[in-house]
Amino acid sequence: MKLYHISYSNLKRRKGKVIFLVLGLVLGIATIVTLLSITESMTRDIEERLDRFGANIVMVPKSENLALSYGGITVGGVNYAVQEFAEKDLGGIREIENRENLGAVAPKVLGAAQVMGRQVLMMGVDFAVELPLKTWWHLDGAAPAASGDLLVGAEAAAALHLALGDTLPLGSRTFTVTAILQPTGAAEDGMIIGDLHAVQEVLGKKGIVSLVEIAAFCRDCPITELVLQIAEKFPNAKVTALRQAVMAKMQSIELFKAFSYGVAGLVIFIGSLLVFVTMMGAVNERTREIGI
Numbered sequence: 001m002k003l004y005h006i007s008y009s010n011l012k013r014r015k016g017k018v019i020f021l022v023l024g025l026v027l028g029i030a031t032i033v034t035l036l037s038i039t040e041s042m043t044r045d046i047e048e049r050l051d052r053f054g055a056n057i058v059m060v061p062k063s064e065n066l067a068l069s070y071g072g073i074t075v076g077g078v079n080y081a082v083q084e085f086a087e088k089d090l091g092g093i094r095e096i097e098n099r100e101n102l103g104a105v106a107p108k109v110l111g112a113a114q115v116m117g118r119q120v121l122m123m124g125v126d127f128a129v130e131l132p133l134k135t136w137w138h139l140d141g142a143a144p145a146a147s148g149d150l151l152v153g154a155e156a157a158a159a160l161h162l163a164l165g166d167t168l169p170l171g172s173r174t175f176t177v178t179a180i181l182q183p184t185g186a187a188e189d190g191m192i193i194g195d196l197h198a199v200q201e202v203l204g205k206k207g208i209v210s211l212v213e214i215a216a217f218c219r220d221c222p223i224t225e226l227v228l229q230i231a232e233k234f235p236n237a238k239v240t241a242l243r244q245a246v247m248a249k250m251q252s253i254e255l256f257k258a259f260s261y262g263v264a265g266l267v268i269f270i271g272s273l274l275v276f277v278t279m280m281g282a283v284n285e286r287t288r289e290i291g292i
Helices: 003-013 016-049 085-093 126-133 154-160 196-203 223-232 242-284
Strands: 058-063 101-113 118-125 140-143 149-153 167-170 173-181 191-196 211-216 237-241
Touching: 016 242, 058 126, 058 223, 085 101, 085 211, 085 223, 101 167, 101 196, 126 140, 126 149, 149 154, 149 242, 154 173, 154 196, 154 223, 191 196, 223 237
Parallel strands: 118 191, 149 173
Antiparallel strands: 058 211, 058 237, 101 118, 101 211, 140 173, 149 191, 167 173
């Protein structure tokens, strides 16, 4: 007779305890695996949702001026010519070392246009990139699909008395209002937004981009490195990380991870305690045989 024969016979005599112990261990392991799997899945889902929430890096031309605005109120100042970006150079953003962390790259052109006797700020965007990036935008009407389609902010539509289906002559072209942007509380409320290349033509800025918004993927996101690499690629640009958005992403993920690890640790502790109590019970039953 060998030692494992004694152990096996002991297990057969105490089937209830064995089943209870094995069941406890299986449930503990299953709980840990399930919890970590769910946490990983939730983390990925949060990352995807937060990455779709908007840009967390903004690239604008360098300027020696300080911003003279606060809370939507702008104080007049001296404006100097700002060297905007050439659209053909934006491919350099995708050539940085950490390019795999880049998500959407959304170029924009900005300028004032004379619309129905009033000065209105126009913005040209690539709608295929911009609309998925701005998930909080809610449109009345159909999303612009053609180069002659316009998206008009709620305030601009009210001031210019524009409605869905109205036509608007701008430059040498005629545009159609296909959607009105519901109030967002942001600058877009007072803008007319159109196709990037069409607005470049209207503003006389062919091949020119005023600013670029960049969304970086959240997982292992080296946001500081991304900013430095883009700034190195574009020395005449001011590249800024919207740290509030990045910190919100990282804090949300870390909270989920800390919670899951805490619960997993608790389950491991309870499982260990279960094994300890069971073994001590077995030892106490055999104290005479052991010789204690």
